Amino acid sequence: MSLLDKLDAVAAARKALLPEGLEVFGTPIEEVYSATEARVGDRRILFLGTNNYLGLTFAPECLQAAHEALDKEGTGTTGSRMANGSYSGHRALEREFADFYHCHSGIVFTTGYQANLAMISGLAGAGDVVLIDGDSHASIYDGCRLSGAEIIRFRHNDVADMEKRLRRLGERSRSTLIVAEGIYSMLGDQAPLAEIVSIKNAYNSILLLDEAHSLGVLGKTGQGLVEETGLIDGVDFITGTFSKSLGSIGGYCVSNHPQLDQLRYISRPYIFTASPSPATIASARAALKLLRDGTELRRQLWQNSRQLYARLKALGYQLGPQPGPVIANILDSPQQALMLWKGLLDHGIYVNLILPPAAPEGKALVRCSVSAAHTSEQMDHVGDVFAELRKSIFQ
Amino acid sequence: MATDYNDILLRLCFHLKQFTSPDVIIIPETDLINELAIDSVKLLNLVMEIEDEFDISVPLNALADVQTVHDLANLIHHIKSAK
Ligand SMILES: Cc1ncc(COP(=O)(O)O)c(C=O)c1O
Numbered sequence: 001m002s003l004l005d006k007l008d009a010v011a012a013a014r015k016a017l018l019p020e021g022l023e024v025f026g027t028p029i030e031e032v033y034s035a036t037e038a039r040v041g042d043r044r045i046l047f048l049g050t051n052n053y054l055g056l057t058f059a060p061e062c063l064q065a066a067h068e069a070l071d072k073e074g075t076g077t078t079g080s081r082m083a084n085g086s087y088s089g090h091r092a093l094e095r096e097f098a099d100f101y102h103c104h105s106g107i108v109f110t111t112g113y114q115a116n117l118a119m120i121s122g123l124a125g126a127g128d129v130v131l132i133d134g135d136s137h138a139s140i141y142d143g144c145r146l147s148g149a150e151i152i153r154f155r156h157n158d159v160a161d162m163e164k165r166l167r168r169l170g171e172r173s174r175s176t177l178i179v180a181e182g183i184y185s186m187l188g189d190q191a192p193l194a195e196i197v198s199i200k201n202a203y204n205s206i207l208l209l210d211e212a213h214s215l216g217v218l219g220k221t222g223q224g225l226v227e228e229t230g231l232i233d234g235v236d237f238i239t240g241t242f243s244k245s246l247g248s249i250g251g252y253c254v255s256n257h258p259q260l261d262q263l264r265y266i267s268r269p270y271i272f273t274a275s276p277s278p279a280t281i282a283s284a285r286a287a288l289k290l291l292r293d294g295t296e297l298r299r300q301l302w303q304n305s306r307q308l309y310a311r312l313k314a315l316g317y318q319l320g321p322q323p324g325p326v327i328a329n330i331l332d333s334p335q336q337a338l339m340l341w342k343g344l345l346d347h348g349i350y351v352n353l354i355l356p357p358a359a360p361e362g363k364a365l366v367r368c369s370v371s372a373a374h375t376s377e378q379m380d381h382v383g384d385v386f387a388e389l390r391k392s393i394f395q
Numbered sequence: 396m397a398t399d400y401n402d403i404l405l406r407l408c409f410h411l412k413q414f415t416s417p418d419v420i421i422i423p424e425t426d427l428i429n430e431l432a433i434d435s436v437k438l439l440n441l442v443m444e445i446e447d448e449f450d451i452s453v454p455l456n457a458l459a460d461v462q463t464v465h466d467l468a469n470l471i472h473h474i475k476s477a478k
Contacts, residue, residue, distance in 0.1 A: 129452075129454075134439070134440075134443070144455075150452075150454030150455075150456055151454055151455040151456055152446075152452055152453075152454060152455070153439060153442070153443060153455065154443075155443060161443075164447070165446070165452065168446070168450065168451065168452045169452060356434075356436065357434060357435055357436045361436070361440070
């Protein structure tokens with residue numbers, strides 16, 4: 001098969017699954033009105049499939065900071081952190097992240113994807129082992145591949161399964177990097193961190209926790225699962241992204257290991273890409289302050305999440321195991337998921353559709369993500385639409 | 396104790412049966428992806444089962460060269476004898 005034939009096969013497979021004219025992936029957003037509302041085609045829609053957990057994308061503090069940075073420092077840095085791309089804002093944000101986590105140091109990356117690539121490939125290499133949860137985000141899988149280390153998976157959130165795999169490695173567990181996520185992006189459930197930490201200590205491994213979906217969501221000041229569980233000292237490296245609760249774009253890693261800094265000199269995803277634009281950094285800095293002080297935002301977020309989770313559960317939808325801002329409806333077939341997705345959009349509600357192979361265990365998901373900027377009335381309305389669709393699609 | 400290749404092949408075929416329809420006949424030359432329709436996701440899950448069945452670690456990196464049932468049995472045999 002030629003290179004282009006392969007792409008034709010991809011197109012054919014997608015066509016077979018998706019009806020003509022339905023823009024499920026890369027849905028064109030024409031206008032954005034607020035953190036929770038936009039226009040798709042000529043319809044005003046409610047966003048229920050963003051990662052805007054704290055609803056900060058239009059926070060006046062963030063807008064103002066971004067405007068100022070744009071005027072003062074221009075549209076882009078046009079260079080790597082390694083060369084001309086380390087402005088005062090980038091360096092300040094690194095210190096602010098380290099302070100936020102009460103950690104020795106932090107590094108800012110251009111995206112969360114690159115943060116995982118950079119950290120995993122910087123820490124592990126040929127001859128080492130990376131032991132990852134089966135439901136890990138693509139950035140974790142790709143980081144493992146880039147590292148050249150041996151990749152072993154354990155069953156999702158199954159600590160006994162994880163330990164069994166560590167035990168099999170024998171002495172090699174000492175050169176093993178374990179990777180888990182604070183909140184899993186697909187099913188919205190949390191890692192059993194206490195057990196993971198105690199096992200990694202027993203086997204002298206290193207643990208990296210990706211708090212992409214838990215930053216701003218869990219813990220008193222929003223550090224994530226490490227704060228919620230009080231286990232920050234048990235985690236060697238924390239990565240995360242600005243693209244969700246911080247409403248910007250970029251990634252970070254913090255650690256108490258002074259060796260973290262050395263990654264700046266060896267990690268390709270840090271070196272061979274331009275640094276985030278000044279406005280991006282400025283809004284992330286402003287958002288981090290709001291996030292830290294965002295007790296009220298978190299209260300609202302969790303109230304909304306629990307409200308919708310309970311309603312969907314009562315309606316008989318099969319959901320992820322734990323309530324949280326990521327609420328995944330697990331469907332038996334891609335066709336069912338597609339009907340639900342389309343039905344919601346026809347009612348002015350945008351959610352994420354996740355089809356195999358991206359969905360765990362070959363299922364299809366309709367994934368809702370809740371924001372602090374949603375109102376309780378909006379959650380009620382969403383529940384009503386799900387109720388109506390349940391009748392028309394499943395009966 | 397060295398497990399012999401044929402024994403591995405037998406146990407592997409038993410596992411593969413669970414991933415395919417009952418009327419499929421599996422032989423060493425059977426292509427995992429094209430004939431058994433074991434896609435990338437199923438293959439990853441199959442690897443975890445194999446690890447548990449044979450009490451070995453199978454790094455995903457090693458799968459790059461695996462196309463047929465024989466390739467997979469060979470890989471398992473290789474890892475088992477290296478232990
Ligand atoms: C678990 C996880 N890690 C990392 C990322 C990557 O973040 P970013 O959008 O900053 O590249 C995501 C985002 O999709 C994610 O879900």
